[in-house]
Amino acid sequence: MTDQSDFHVGERAEAAPVPTQFEPSPFRKSRPPEPLYFEVNVVAEAHDRQKKSGVVQVNIPGFSPVKLYCDEQTPVGDDTAPPPLAFFSAGIAFCLMTHLTDILTARKIQVDSLRLEQRIRFMTNLGTMRELGHTTDGRCEKVETHVIIESPESEESIQALLAEAEGACMAHFALRNPIPWSTRLVHNNRELISNEG
Secondary structure (H helix, E strand, O other), rough: OHHHHHHOOOOOOOOOOOOOOOOOOOOOOOOOOOOOOEEEEEEEEEOOOOOOOEEEEEEOOOOOEEEEEEEOOOOOOOOOOOHHHHHHHHHHHHHHHHHHHHHHHHOOOOOOEEEEEEEEEEEEEEHHHHHOOOOOOOOEEEEEEEEEEOOOOOOHHHHHHHHHHHHHHHHHHHHHHHOOOEEEEEEEEEEEEEOOO
């Protein structure tokens, strides 16, 4: 049985992430009605077995860098920290909740309780095909979100709250829309692959 006494998710980092392959963008304050552009930078590294750690920081002033820890379940990992998809899934849920609470506060919408329940379905053949010598693949099949609100406000007001929150949520935007992406592979200081789409 794994000793859970050292189980932890993360802590405030001593310094910001220091990428070597790109220059983090400086934060530029926007003037209304201009939108605010910002970025989240991550530098992650692998440790023994499936343990990973990474420093992540939002480049908006006031956000401290955070060091996060990641692992996988036994027998491939040691179950000392959440797996990557747990961070991914929680990030989607928390981002939508941030926008819901921000909007209801700004619009002075009375909400007695706000809860979110979410299920994300994934597919992978990692556990079956790799042992047979095949390449592995995986995908995200569906994100199912349930927003449960108790409020004396009208149904129309609560529906408008969710519509605005979903429209404002950057994580939900990424799920619903094709977004540009790029991946580079650097081996011994030499770029081998540069893909984008």
